[in-house]
Amino acid sequence: MFDPKLKEALARVQKPGRYTGGEPGCVIKNKDEVDLRFAFCFPDTYEVGMSFLGMKILYELLNEHPRWWCERAFMPWLDMKEEMERLHLPTYALESKDPLTAFDIVGFTLQYELSYTNILAMLDMAGIPLYSKDRDESWPLVVAGGPCVCNAEPIADFIDMMMLGEGELQLPEVCATVEQAKKEGISKKELLRRLAKIEGCYVPSFYDVTYQEDGRIQAVTPNEPCAPAVVHKAIIKDMNSQKLPTNFVVPMVGAVHDRAQIEVLRGCVRGCRFCQAGFIYRPMRQRDAQLLNRAAQDLCANTGYEEISLTSLSTSDHGQLEELLDDMAPWTEKEHVSISLPSLRIDNFTESLIEKTTKVRKSGLTFAPEAGTQRLRDVINKNITWEEIEKTCNLAFKAGYTSVKLYFMMGLPTETLEDIEGIAKTAQQIVELYYANPDKPKVRSVQVTISCACFVPKPHTPFQFVPQDTEEMLREKQQHLLHSVHSKKIHVNYHDSKTSFLEAVFAKGDRRLAPVIEAAYRKGCVFDGWDECFQYDTWMETFQQFGLDTAFYANRMIGLDEVTPWSHLDYGISHEFLVREYKKATQAQTTQPCNRVCSACGANKLLGGACFDYSKDLVH
Amino acid sequence: MTTVRIWFTKTGEASYISLLDLQRVMQRSLKRSALPVWYTMGFNPHIYMTFASPLPLGQESLVESVDVKTAQDPVDLETWQQALSKVMPLGIQVTKVARPAHKAEEIKFARYRVVLPAGAKTSLEDYNQRESAVVMKKTKRGQKAIELKEYLPKVAYEEQDGQLKIELLLPAGEGTNLNPSLWLTFLQDNCGLNITEASVLRTHLLLENMQDFS
Numbered sequence: 141m142f143d144p145k146l147k148e149a150l151a152r153v154q155k156p157g158r159y160t161g162g163e164p165g166c167v168i169k170n171k172d173e174v175d176l177r178f179a180f181c182f183p184d185t186y187e188v189g190m191s192f193l194g195m196k197i198l199y200e201l202l203n204e205h206p207r208w209w210c211e212r213a214f215m216p217w218l219d220m221k222e223e224m225e226r227l228h229l230p231t232y233a234l235e236s237k238d239p240l241t242a243f244d245i246v247g248f249t250l251q252y253e254l255s256y257t258n259i260l261a262m263l264d265m266a267g268i269p270l271y272s273k274d275r276d277e278s279w280p281l282v283v284a285g286g287p288c289v290c291n292a293e294p295i296a297d298f299i300d301m302m303m304l305g306e307g308e309l310q311l312p313e314v315c316a317t318v319e320q321a322k323k324e325g326i327s328k329k330e331l332l333r334r335l336a337k338i339e340g341c342y343v344p345s346f347y348d349v350t351y352q353e354d355g356r357i358q359a360v361t362p363n364e365p366c367a368p369a370v371v372h373k374a375i376i377k378d379m380n381s382q383k384l385p386t387n388f389v390v391p392m393v394g395a396v397h398d399r400a401q402i403e404v405l406r407g408c409v410r411g412c413r414f415c416q417a418g419f420i421y422r423p424m425r426q427r428d429a430q431l432l433n434r435a436a437q438d439l440c441a442n443t444g445y446e447e448i449s450l451t452s453l454s455t456s457d458h459g460q461l462e463e464l465l466d467d468m469a470p471w472t473e474k475e476h477v478s479i480s481l482p483s484l485r486i487d488n489f490t491e492s493l494i495e496k497t498t499k500v501r502k503s504g505l506t507f508a509p510e511a512g513t514q515r516l517r518d519v520i521n522k523n524i525t526w527e528e529i530e531k532t533c534n535l536a537f538k539a540g541y542t543s544v545k546l547y548f549m550m551g552l553p554t555e556t557l558e559d560i561e562g563i564a565k566t567a568q569q570i571v572e573l574y575y576a577n578p579d580k581p582k583v584r585s586v587q588v589t590i591s592c593a594c595f596v597p598k599p600h601t602p603f604q605f606v607p608q609d610t611e612e613m614l615r616e617k618q619q620h621l622l623h624s625v626h627s628k629k630i631h632v633n634y635h636d637s638k639t640s641f642l643e644a645v646f647a648k649g650d651r652r653l654a655p656v657i658e659a660a661y662r663k664g665c666v667f668d669g670w671d672e673c674f675q676y677d678t679w680m681e682t683f684q685q686f687g688l689d690t691a692f693y694a695n696r697m698i699g700l701d702e703v704t705p706w707s708h709l710d711y712g713i714s715h716e717f718l719v720r721e722y723k724k725a726t727q728a729q730t731t732q733p734c735n736r737v738c739s740a741c742g743a744n745k746l747l748g749g750a751c752f753d754y755s756k757d758l759v760h
Numbered sequence: 761m762t763t764v765r766i767w768f769t770k771t772g773e774a775s776y777i778s779l780l781d782l783q784r785v786m787q788r789s790l791k792r793s794a795l796p797v798w799y800t801m802g803f804n805p806h807i808y809m810t811f812a813s814p815l816p817l818g819q820e821s822l823v824e825s826v827d828v829k830t831a832q833d834p835v836d837l838e839t840w841q842q843a844l845s846k847v848m849p850l851g852i853q854v855t856k857v858a859r860p861a862h863k864a865e866e867i868k869f870a871r872y873r874v875v876l877p878a879g880a881k882t883s884l885e886d887y888n889q890r891e892s893a894v895v896m897k898k899t900k901r902g903q904k905a906i907e908l909k910e911y912l913p914k915v916a917y918e919e920q921d922g923q924l925k926i927e928l929l930l931p932a933g934e935g936t937n938l939n940p941s942l943w944l945t946f947l948q949d950n951c952g953l954n955i956t957e958a959s960v961l962r963t964h965l966l967l968e969n970m971q972d973f974s
Contacts, residue, residue, distance in 0.1 A: 142772065144957070150776060151818055151956035157781060162773030162850030164789065392777050392785050392849060444788030444847070446806075475791075476805050 143237065149223035157393035158186035159220060161234030165389040165443065167203045167210070168235055175207040176319045179233045179243040179280070183258035184251075184669070186214040190389070191397035193451060194249060194286070198307050200385045208315055211235040211243075212389070215258040218673070221666070224265060231266040240266035244318055246280040247311075248299075250288035253646035254639060254669035256295050259284075260661040263298070270658060272300045272345055277328040281318060285311070289342075290420050291599040291706035294646050294653035296344035301332060304709060305340040305373030306406075308382055313338050333366045340374030343367060347708065349651050355692055357650065357703045372710045375746045379406060379425040384435035387442040399480070400445035402436045403427070404464070408453035409733040411741075412510070413521045413725050414549065416598040417453055420711045422743035423751035424735065429460035433467040440477050448472070449480045456481070457735075482506075505536045508547035511555075512562025518728040519554050521721075526569075533570050538579040543587040544570055550617050550634070551595040551609035553725060560617050563590060564624035571629045591633045592621065594640035598647050599706045600713060602721035607695045608644040611637050638676045642668060644694035650705035653693075656686050714742035761798060761829050764837075765974075766844060767856040771820040771961070774851025779814040785849060786826055792847040795840060798829035812864035812973070813932060813965060816939055821962035823973075827860060835859070861974045862967060867933035871964035872940050874926040876957065881917075881924060883951035888914045895946050897938075908943055932965065 142150070142160075150156040171177070180199060182189030189195060195212070202210035211233035216224060223229070230239035240246050246268070248259050260270055263282065269275050272282065284292060285303040292302060303310050314335060321331040336343045346367035350358040362369055376382050384402060391398060407424035408417065436448055448468075455461065465479065472479055509524060511517045517524060533544060548563050567588045574586035594614055597603045609617070614637040625632055646653065660675075660682045667673035683690050698704060700719050717740065724731060731739050735752045738744070744751050770777070777785055787807050790797050799805040810827045840857040848854060876884075887893065893908040911931065917924040930938045940960050947953035965973040 147959070148956040156818065157776040157778070160773040160776045164785075164792070164847065164849045166850075168850075390788060392781050394781070441794070442792065444791035446787070446791070476799060 143229075145227045145229055146237065149220065149227055149229060152223055153219045154217070155393050158214070159216065159234070161212075161237070163389050163392050165387050166212075166235055167199070167389075169203075169209040171209065171236060171238075173207075174209040176209070176245070176315055176322070177243045178202055178208060178210040178245045178247060178315060179213050179240050180210055181213045181240075181246060181248045181259075181262055182251075183215050183248055183255040183262060184667075185217055186391070186393070187395050189214045190391040190395035192249070192251065193401050193403060194307070196388045196401075197385050197403075198311060199389065200387060201308060202311065202315065205312070205315070207319070209235075211238075213240060213262065215255075215262055215667070218667070221261070221265070231262045240268060240280060243280045244322060245315065246282050248282070248284045248286075250284050250286040250292055252669055253288055253294075253643045254674075256646060256657050257661045257665045257668055259295065260298065260658060261666050264661070270298050272298060275300070275328070277326075277331070281328070281331070283314065287417060287420060288647075290416070290709060290711060291647065291649075291704075293344075293349075293651050293705040294649040294657060296651050297654040299344060300328070301335050302342045302344065303340055303374070304342055304371055304711070306376050307374075309374045309376060310338055310340045314341065333364065336364070336366050336368075340372065342371040342709065344651075349705070351650075351652075355689075356699075357705060357707070359703060360705075360708045370708050370710045373420070373712065373746075375712070376406075376425070377747050379427045380431060384427070384431070384439075386435060386438040388439065388445075390443050390445070397449070399447040399449050400436070400439045400443055400477075401449045401451045402432055402439065403452055404432055404450050404455055404458045404461070405452045409457055409735045410454060410523070411521055411721075411731050411734060411739070413519075413602040413721055414510070414552065414595060414598070415453075416601050419600050419713050419741075421453065422712060422734075422741065423747060424457070426458050426460075429464040429467060432464055436468060437471055440472075440475060446476060447478045447480060449482060451482060457733075505533075505541045505543070506545040506547070507532070509566060510547065510549050511552055511559060512548060512564070512566050513559045515728050516552060516555060516559045516562070518730050519725050520549075520552055521725070521730050523730055523733070526566075529566070529570070530573060533573050534577055537574055537577045537581075537586075540581050542574075542581055542584045543589070545589045545591060546570075548590060548592045549595045550592050550621070551614050551637075553595075553603060553606045554728075555609075555617075557617070557620055560620045561624045563592070563621055564626075564630070567625070567630045568627060571627055586629055587631065588629055589631045589633065590621075590625075592618070593635050594637045596640050596644045596647060599704065600711050600718075602718050602725055604648070604704070604718065605698045605700060605722055607697050608641065610691075610695055611641060614640075636671055636674075639669060639671070639674055641690070641694055642674075642676075642679060645690050648693050648698075648705070650693075652686075652688060656682050656688060659685065712741075712743040712746040714740075717741040761831060762833060762835055763827050763829055763860055764835055764840065765825050765827050765858055765860040766840075766854060767823070767825050767858070768848070769820075769822050769853045769855060770815060770824045770851060771822075771853075772851035774849055775815075775818055775820045777849075778817050779811065782811070782814075783809060785852075789844070789847045789849075789852075790828065793843040795843055796830050796832045798831060810864070813867055813870070813937075815962060816941055819939075819941070819960040819962065822855070823962060823965050858974070864973075865934050866967050867965050867973050868931065868935070868968045869929055869964075869966040869970070870932035870962055871966065872928045872930065873961045873963055874928060874940055874944070875959045875961075876917075876924045876926065876953070878919060878922045878924060880947075880953050880957070881919075883947050883953040884915060884917055884924065884926075886951040887947060893946055893950070895942050897942060906938070906942070908946060911938060912943060 213233045283301045284299045285307050289302045332343045335341045346364040348361050348363050352358050405426035407421040409424045510522045597606050797807050808829050812825045837857045844854040896903045897906050917926045944955050948955040
């Protein structure tokens with residue numbers, strides 16, 4: 141039943157269950173009865189990919205179509221990659237075990253810049269030519285979607301077509317177009333012309349990029365009449381019109397997030413200036429509580445999951461959250477299902493919320509103040525105050541929590557060493573709060589964990605203009621933080637600044653990076669986001685080899701009127717708004733959440749009217 | 761409270777599910793079935809389950825079983841089998857649902873079908889000509905030397921479609937448990953077998969009197 145070579149590989153690798161498929165909920169169709177085959181590729185491990193909600197949504201959506209079959213493929217971990225190369229096993233999809241070359245469309249989701257080499261590896265191991273120009277209509281169409289598409293110019297030469305915005309809308313149309321093209325036997329170029337007309341579809345080869353002498357972009361110009369000068373993202377205007385997934389493929393070997401998930405809202409009202417997701421998914425649209433409750437119940441019944449998470453960028457901003465939790469309480473208790481609420485905000489964390497989510501188990505509490513001083517929190521527009529942190533921690537300690545995890549960023553614009561000390565001070569004050577709390581749990585001691593990431597300026601945010609701190613600066617700040625912490629109750633974790641640096645280069649990179657990425661891959665770079673695999677020196681040597689200066693991409697201030705590699709990609713946010721927000725940031729001025737006051741970012745045009753009914757009080 | 765024994769196969773894709781993962785897979789499958797299984801009490805309620813004689817990763821079996829409890833009385837075994845058949849992953853087929861006749865501790869032997877490529881004939885001949893074949897087995901108290909010839913003096917094989925088919929009878933259960941992988945590893949280390957080309961299928965679990973465990 142398995143190919144003997146695959147069996148041999150599976151006998152030699154760690155956790156072979158990652159490579160076999162067959163999980164409950166996976167869709168098997170007869171390939172002779174389908175007209176279009178789509179390989180949904182996640183360019184990281186199975187465990188990471190199987191945690192990703194977007195894949196589950198699109199998998200169900202495409203497979204509902206009787207003549208289409210969507211399968212999954214993941215990047216094999218190093219041991220399996222080696223076995224597959226040794227045995228000449230091509231990258232395959234888990235459902236049919238067919239190689240990627242058997243598919244009409246090979247689609248990658250771009251969740252993270254440091255998975256770019258994995259995309260090349262998955263194509264290369266399948267024997268698919270890496271460059272779009274080297275593939276004619278006899279090869280699968282290689283497409284990409286996901287957040288990084290907002291500037292995936294570094295890999296634009298490898299991808300035939302990218303999808304901006306929400307895949308639920310454009311993907312079925314793309315599949316129908318490819319199905320039709322197959323029937324008619326048209327050329328790849330003609331197919332791409334048709335695809336370019338679909339909302340949010342971007343065909344990189346239809347655009348020429350010219351550069352100035354100093355390396356900045358001169359212009360991005362369409363070279364095909366059908367290609368729009370600016371590509372606008374696709375958007376679902378009413379989230380209630382879009383069916384929620386009612387079944388998941390349930391992984392059998394531990395996924396990172398192995399639980400049912402329902403997406404309560406999309407987008408975010410907060411406008412934190414560093415957060416790309418907060419801008420590219422605008423405007424915030426929420427689903428009705430009733431609809432969510434029903435979907436959650438169906439999903440738990442169909443998957444058998446014992447935990448359900450209410451996911452979104454900021455779940456506590458859902459206007460009917462308490463109502464939803466009340467609706468879910470009876471059946472979740474009866475079915476032994478626990479509810480988890482990630483991405484809560486400190487400022488609207490209430491006593492009843494704590495109570496509703498901790499009926500089943502009490503785990504640690506996680507918050508993201510992001511910056512250590514009020515001044516810097518105002519700069520990044522993370523509108524929370526120490527008083528709110530204090531109130532929330534007191535509530536949590538009273539409810540029995542004894543561990544608090546705090547997320548911060550380092551290297552934020554305008555940051556000084558005083559702000560770094562502020563991180564340690566915030567943690568220290570929380571430790572003191574615990575011991576001052578008369579209702580704290582008896583006997584146990586408190587544990588405060590500081591988790592510190594390096595700030596990476598991202599396109600389509602007000603901080604797209606700012607340079608990233610150099611490695612030396614970040615290292616100095618990390619040392620300063622360690623020296624500022626004096627309590628054994630406080631534990632500090634920080635990320636390697638080198639991976640963040642490469643992330644910044646790719647995030648703001650342009651098409652000249654394609655040969656660098658290819659060369660680094662050929663030298664053995666894969667899984668760059670994994671510390672144990674990241675080969676910093678190889679990367680730096682490769683940039684040098686191609687005469688490209690990494691600092692140009694990561695550590696340079698971009699002019700407020702400069703043409704960027706992503707200027708032709710529109711997510712509904714106006715350039716003027718980003719400039720306005722950037723200027724306010726430098727003066728530590730905050731901006732209100734957009735369900736309170738509209739700040740005219742431009743995203744309302746996507747809905748064709750105001751994003752919120754401001755006559756109602758929408759903020760809790 | 762009644763105990764129900766669910767019998768299932770573990771082949772193909774499912775042979776790569778480890779015991780730890782299998783527990784979670786069963787837990788969720790039982791949940792999907794909506795059958796009235798009994799949950800443990802306490803802070804983290806979960807479905808009570810006991811597996812008889814778990815199998816190493818990568819081997820297949822026709823005779824796996826898990827015991828669950830139910831407050832249903834009498835137990836509608838037919839409905840159970842139908843409900844469970846709909847919710848299992850690929851490679852797990854529910855073959856029978858029954859009240860247990862024996863305790864798992866009564867398992868004494870297991871029968872396996874091993875398939876090797878035709879080229880492995882020389883390795884088998886080599887093994888059959890040896891007088892002694894000692895392997896080290898990891899136990900809870902460290903390593904223990906085991907003479908394989910005590911259990912498998914000579915191994916007969918049948919050639920079929922370019923493959924060698926072998927039937928093995930080995931002690932199993934809570935006392936001495938010898939898995940075919942011990943013998944295969946010996947062949948790999950001493951007689952030139954490529955172990956990754958071997959497949960193992962457990963076909964029977966047996967009691968002291970050679971009756972099927974049920």
